[in-house]
Amino acid sequence: MALTRTTLHGCVALCVMVCGAQTLHALPRDANGWTIFTPSTDTVKIYVSSSVGDDAFNGLMPDPDGAGGGPKRTVAEGLKLLRPQQPDWLLLRRGDTWTDPGSLNVPRKLDKSLGFDIGGGRAANEPQIVAAYGSSPERPLLRTSTPVVNIVGNGVTRFVAWVGLHCYAFTRDPASPDFATTLSATGYVIPRHNPNGFRILGHASGWTGDFLIEDCVIDFFDGGITCQTNMRNMAVRRCIITNSYNGQFPDSNNGYPDRSQGIFCIDTLGLLVEECLLYHNGWNATMGYGMSIYSHNMYLSTDINPCRVIGNIACGAGSNGGQMRAGGIADNNLFLRNPIGLFLSGDPNGAEEGINTCINNVFVEANDIVNNQGEVARRGVGLDIKRKPLGFYKGNICLDRLSARQQAGIRCTEDPITTAPPILVTGNIVRNWNNASGQGIEVPPELVNDFILTGNVVDGKDQAGNPVVFPDPNRNMDTYMNHLGIGGGWEEFIRRAAARPWGQWPREFSADGFNDYIREGFGMDQKTAASYVLIH
Known part of the structure; x- marks a missing residue:
């Protein structure tokens, strides 16, 4: 049997056209996949440094010149120099640290013709940028007890990129000497501060968006990134989003906080989540906040179109690695x-x-949910397919369920639908991940007319029960890390992926690197990078 990596041809286009305007996400990328930003002729670059800056300086030079030129010291003073709707850049010095610097909201001004404030860049190809400068290998560190970005719906912000920042909710990390707690109304110990990392709410009368968050570390927030309400064109690329947990809203059943996401999105015209690491979001065992059916690495809710989830690592979620309720492309x-x-x-x-x-x-x-009381809710699901829209599922691989629940690697569910063509499930591989009936791909009897299964292989046998020989079908994370000469299994893989320096892309600690290793063991073609662009 010849298995090949699937490409998107015929069923879904790579580039979605809605209104024909250029989008910020379509900016060119360099050979290593990083977005290339080019200043406009009138771009003003504003520099901020906690180590060599002074708010008495003009902010227009990266280092003091002895004549009043040099970087600002505080982020707030630097932000004041950004001009609304102009392609200005605010650059924070790498290796510097700010504690509670305030938000990185770019300024807005009243547009009398629209009747509300508007700010950000000039256009998709002339965005406003909050990024970094300098030669240090460390990203600028923002130690904060408030949101890093807190755009609410009392105005409109468009065409902004936040790039290469380390955002750390330092008072919420139980291992931090600055960890701060209080008691909830019901007597539970909760964090004193509960900010989201990036909280972006659109305006009812005018769209907010065309945002890019790239190469940022977002750690220990109540939620890593939240965007909702009349949003357009949101891209999250190559970010490291870890350790989100809810310290604010208790679950009505047991009084403990839950419901926290690495990324939460709803009501957005165009979402791209690409090549991010999302790890351990939705729970915190040290605080006694267990895993929950409401907490995910990615919760991409309704009214998102188009939605692209491409090349990410989702590990150790409170429940779902990714929940795509609006559907879309997962590649x-x-x-x-x-x-x-x-x-x-x-x-x-x-x-x-x-x-x-x-x-x-x-x-x-796949493992199980362990809640606040230590009770185990059996899960162990790889891919959970709901029947509602049409679908195309090909080239997916499910390996080695950990959960004791006898659950199939791919589960097809939902009420029967007789008015739509069947969903194609083809060329997938399942190993050591079967239900009680021995099925690696489960279709309930009432749904047999809603799914077409063809060319799938379960535990080395095709659908007719014939053996299929693969080059090296027993590969896993342990063999991969040994292959790299490192060892340490999945924990070391995640540790290295999370420790990635700014601007670097070690492919061996990406989804692409590991997935190609697994595909090679099954004789499948390796991935050729595709470009996913959202245009509205």
Whole structure:
């Protein structure tokens, strides 16, 4: 049997056109995949440094010149120099640290013709940028007890990129000497501060968006990134989003906080989540906040179209590695040690043209939910397919369920639908991940007319029960790390992925690197990078 990596041809286009305007996400990228920003002729670059800056300086030079030129010291003073709707850059010195610097909201001004404040860049190809400068290997560190970005719906902000920042909710990290707690109304110990990292709410009368968050570390917030309400074109690329947990809203059943996400998004016209690491979001065992069915690495809710989830690592979630309720495209992601790897559904305003596309993903070692009382809720699901829209599921690999629940690697569910063509599930591989009936791909009897299964292989046998020989089918994370000469299994893989310096892309600690290693063991073609662009 010849298995090849799936490409998106025919069923879903790579570039979605809605209004024909250029989007910030379509800016060129360098050979290593990083977005290239080019200043405009009138761009003003503003520098900020906690180590060599002074708010008496003009902010227009990276280092003091002895004549009043040099970087500002505080972020707030630097932000004041940004001009609304102009392509200005605010650059924070790498290796410097700020404690509670305030938000990185760019300034806005009243547009009398619109009746509300508006700010940000000039256009998609002339964005306003909050980024970094200098030769230090460390990103600028923002130790904060408040949101890093807190855009609320009392105005409109457009065309902004936040790039290469380290955002750390330092008072919420139980291992930090600055960890601060208080008591909830019900007597539970909770963090004193509960900010989101990036909290972006649109304006009811005018869209907010065309934002890029790239190469940022977002650690220990109540939620890493939240965007909702009349949003357009949101891209999160190559970010490291870890350790989100809810310290604010208790669950009504047991009084403990839950409901926290690495990324939460709803009501957004165009979302791209690409090549991020999302690890251990939705729970915190040290605080006694266990895993929860409401807490995920990615919770991409309804009214998102188009939605792209490409090349990410989602590991150790409170429940789902990725929950895509609006549907969309999931391509070449690694879902590692989540109770449910990916839940892919759809709503009328979700998957474009009613099609879900799930291709080339690798699901490894699904586990269970362990709640606040230590009770185990059995899960162990790799790919959970809901029937609502049309769908195309090919080239996915499910390996080695950890959960004791006898659950299939790929589970097809939902009420029967007789008015739509069946969903194609083809060319997928399942190993050591079967239900009680021995099925690696489960379709309930009432749904047999809603799914077409063809060319799939379960535990080395095709659908007719014939053996299929692969070059090296027993590969896993342990063999991969040994292959790299490192060892340490999945923990060391995640540690190195999370410790990635700014501007670097070690492919061996990406979803792409590991997934290609697994595909090679099954004789599948390796991935060729594709470009996903959202244009509205």
